[in-house]
Amino acid sequence: MEQILEAIQSGASGDDIANLPIPESYRAAFVKRDESDMFEGVDSWDKDPRKSLHVDDVATPELAPDECLIAVMASSINFNTVWTSIFEPLPTFGFLDRLARESEWAKRHSLPYHVVGSDASGVVLRIGSAVRNWKPGDRVTVQCNHVDGQDPTAHNDSMMANNQRIWGFETNFGGLADMSIVRANQLMPKPTHLSWEESAVNGLCSSTSYRMLVSDNGARMKQGDSVLIWGATGGIGGYAVQYVLNGGGRPIGVVSSPERAEILNRMGCEAVIDRKASNYQFWSDEHTQDESEWRRFGKDIRAVNNGEDVDIVFEHPGRSTMGASVFAAKRGGTIVTCAATSGYMVEFDNRHFWMKLKKLLSSHFANYTESWAANKLLCEGKIQPLLTDTYTLDQVGDASLAVHHNKAEGKLGVLCLSPAEGLGVDDPERRAEIGEDKITVFRG
Incomplete structure (x- = not known):
């Protein structure tokens, strides 16, 4: 992972990134199946994500043809991570087991652990054989609508698909980690004027609000x-x-x-x-x-x-x-x-x-078209990130507890592979044009 980080920070070419070795394991935040009943009898408010969320190495999964492996530079905390960490309203391992029955590739998701997180910004490391719109080296953000195109219910509004799921909540290999597996139709361009953590906090919440208010589906x-x-x-x-x-x-x-x-x-x-x-x-x-x-x-x-x-x-x-x-x-x-x-x-x-x-x-999250439109407004500087504070991946339990107890405004970012805040801004001139005071309004 150090070699991957060095390549990203040095601006290595896509070809160079594609030739980097992929480690057999990576650091991730996860809950354990055998601890699903650890809070039994405890009031919801008193359930502590710091006790259930573990940060340690997990095995790197094999890449399916329609998937991409990304280096996660930053992620964020959503309420669904809190729900997973306190096993409410029910343990999420049932979601993973149902997904595992869909196909041979889906079987990978049913594990003794669940890597959480439904937001991410990062860099594409590898692409599956069926991926055509993304390549190694692309700087991306992730939207969390996990759906395939083989079911007819997915082809009007994919949020109506029978097998629609939220990545990192109803699937494994989520974004609170140094690497993640995502489907190609989850990727969007990273806003060039935003840092890794500023780019990571928008996908789930901004797209949800867009669908609720702006979309024809809202x-x-x-x-x-x-x-x-x-x-x-x-x-x-x-x-x-x-x-x-x-x-x-x-x-x-x-x-x-x-x-x-x-x-x-x-x-x-x-x-x-x-x-x-x-x-x-x-x-x-x-x-x-x-x-x-x-x-x-x-x-x-x-x-x-x-x-x-x-x-x-x-x-x-x-x-x-x-x-x-x-x-x-x-x-x-x-x-x-x-x-x-x-x-x-x-x-x-x-x-x-x-x-x-x-x-x-x-309303429930957003389809790819809606998420892409919301991300375009972020890229244009018409919508700003709501980043309030930033934690490290080792502090994911503390960040989740803050959200659980409503102690945080806006969004809490989590640095994953990125070693510090403020990195990843590719267009400082664009950032200056939009205005630091606007971009950081929630940090004022």
Whole structure:
């Protein structure tokens, strides 16, 4: 791996990189199958990823014809890594076992360990015999939609494919490692003006927000739309704010502190609601929601939105907020949801839904076309990375715990093969043109 790193840092040619020896093992972050019950009886909040995530050498897998082996320079932490590390809502080894039944190549994924991570930036080292659009030496980022083209369900919107999976969560050989195996249709060009870690944090969250708001498969936000965004300085929320601003809409960001409100103001989001200061109590007890609190919330929204209800609600907390989200959308408005970080069993008052002709739309990551479009906007500097802090691969447990306990804004990057922050910028002139203050807004 040292020889590979030296070649990448020295700007070696693609031919030189293609001739480098590939090590038989590499360093990776993984959970163990025989530890799947280690947190049995422990409250979710108290489950500690530092106890379950191991960093050690694993065997380098054989390369399938449609795959690429990449040197991972940097990766990032997503909620799915946290879920895998605390074995919730169930251990991910079941996903790997089901994948293994699909083909001879898929059998590689069912192992005693699961290498995690659904983001990466890096350099192509080897390509399979069927790969035609990528070559050794290419600098790339990775989108995590793992799907093949042999099923007819994959050929309209690949997110609807029967065998659609999230790489590094429902597959093995994820991005929190010094190397990774990815399908060729997961690769995208690395933004030349961004560092390795800045490039690594965008794939999952930015593409998810793009599909939810911009794509024809999502809310189809148009110029002038007002969009209520829960967790507006979080991973997907921070990208949602940017897509709304970039598309001529009006974001109303919901955050939980004045410091987070200040981040939104620096991004250009003027309408902000501090939910902690307002102390909304949407649930009066475990089984009962308080409609008067929905009404107070709606009044606060109208106070910062020119007296109007919102066109779109960008929803992902789930149980804690869904009732309020459905209530807050305007007549004929859309609630688009992609997650349920506060609980999966949601409730809302159907009268406010059906009688006002609102729409509830589900969304899940993004297809290759949507991810490519989102990455193009990053390459053009129209969308910025949300990197807040950077950890080393050996600190992956600490980084995952910070995300688990909601102590991090934006995205946490993880240096894998890259030895330091700030490396990998190939076009400093482009970076200066876009502006350091914009690129690093979440690090301000």
